Amino acid sequence: MDETRxxxxxxxxxxxxxxxxxxxxxxxxxxxxxxxEDRELDAAAEQLSAVGDGSVTAVRxxxxxxxxxxxxxxxxxxxxxxxxxxxxxxxxxxxxxxxDTDLADEQAVIDLNITSTVRLAKRMLPDMVERGKGxxxxxxxxxxxxxxxxxxxxxxxxxxxxxxxAAVGNELKDTGVTVTSLxxxxxxxxxxxxxxxxxxxxxRSDKDDPAQVAEQGFAALMRGSGRVVAGSxxxxxxxxxxxxxxxxxxxxTHRRMAEPGSGT
Numbered sequence: 066m067d068e069t070r071x072x073x074x075x076x077x078x079x080x081x082x083x084x085x086x087x088x089x090x091x092x093x094x095x096x097x098x099x100x101x102e103d104r105e106l107d108a109a110a111e112q113l114s115a116v117g118d119g120s121v122t123a124v125r126x127x128x129x130x131x132x133x134x135x136x137x138x139x140x141x142x143x144x145x146x147x148x149x150x151x152x153x154x155x156x157x158x159x160x161x162x163x164x165d166t167d168l169a170d171e172q173a174v175i176d177l178n179i180t181s182t183v184r185l186a187k188r189m190l191p192d193m194v195e196r197g198k199g200x201x202x203x204x205x206x207x208x209x210x211x212x213x214x215x216x217x218x219x220x221x222x223x224x225x226x227x228x229x230x231a232a233v234g235n236e237l238k239d240t241g242v243t244v245t246s247l248x249x250x251x252x253x254x255x256x257x258x259x260x261x262x263x264x265x266x267x268x269r270s271d272k273d274d275p276a277q278v279a280e281q282g283f284a285a286l287m288r289g290s291g292r293v294v295a296g297s298x299x300x301x302x303x304x305x306x307x308x309x310x311x312x313x314x315x316x317x318t319h320r321r322m323a324e325p326g327s328g329t
Contacts, residue, residue: 070119072146074098076128076137076185077155079105081254082204082247084113085279086152091116093283095150100137102127128155128181129173138188147196150286151189153182154204154247158219158260160268161325171218178222186233190242197241202286203230205246207300210307214320219260227292234291246292247282249273250300266321269328273297 073090077083078099087099087109096119099110110123124140126133141148156178159170182203193199206220209227213220227246234244251257252275257268273296285293294304307315321327 070094070096071149072096072098072144073150073152074100074137074141074148074189075152075154076100076181077204078152079103079109081256082249082252082275082278082282083152083154084109085275086154086202086283087113088116088276089279089283090150090152091119091121093117093287095119097121098124098141098144100124100126100128101155102133128185129176131184134181134184134188137185141189147192148189148199150200150202151185152202152204152282152286153185154202155181156204156222158216158256158262160216160219160257160260160262160265160323162215163217174218174222178219179225182226183229190233190237193242194237194240199242200245200286200289201243202245202247202282204282205230205248205292207248207250207294207304207307209248210304211315211319212312213323214316215265215323215325216260216262216319220319231291243286243289245282245286245290247278247285248292248294248304249278249282250294250296250303252278252296262323262325264326264328265323266327267323270322273300 073095075087078087079101091113106123110121114121124137126136159174205227206223208220209223230244230246251272253272262268278295281295294301
């Protein structure tokens with residue numbers, strides 16, 4: 066790594082929005098330290114190495130447990146460099162009726178989406194505040210704005226991230242450190258397949274381009290914005306509507322999109 070360059074850390078970087086965020090950092094002159102738990106990480110690192118002229122370090126770790134977070138943070142510390150920007154993007158979903166899904170699957174959503182983000186932020190933010198410089202992007206979702214019928218725990222996890230990002234960002238407003246919440250809508254990634262939602266209306270619908278989402282998210286991060294609704298005009302319109310619709314209406318709308326079998 067070139068210590069004259071800025072260093073960015075991106076989690077969930079092997080594919081989808083995370084990979085595209087990492088690409089934006091590389092295109093804009095950052096060295097990269099990327100993390101994911103799957104085998105796609107090495108291929109992603111190879112592709113990202115061809116972007117720009119910075120270095121790419123890959124750390125394979127399961128962030129849903131404290132051991133994975135420790136492994137990632139140890140790798141960051143081993144660089145001997147400060148983190149200038151971090152995209153805390155790792156996440157997972159789970160579709161299905163709450164009374165039918167396995168507790169272990171729902172707990173995995175909480176562990177990765179919420180707990181790992183809090184653990185990493187607790188490690189990274191104090192260092193940034195001490196330096197008086199740093200940017201953190203937390204991937205929430207427009208799912209945070211509506212009760213998630215048939216995705217009850219997932220939507221709630223994104224609401225947690227949205228609320229905590231806004232709160233911590235306010236706490237740090239005079240420190241030189243910014244926290245940005247990225248709120249994409251349904252995006253063309255592996256998310257819905259992995260969440261077991263291939264037969265739902267939302268799973269089969271047209272979705273936003275992850276490169277577009279990442280571009281808008283990166284721009285908001287660099288501006289120091291508190292949050293950005295990223296993606297298509299349709300996604301932005303949905304978020305605007307959710308500001309005024311009652312929860313009961315939003316829950317019913319979500320049900321029509323996410324109920325198992327709704328896409329057949």
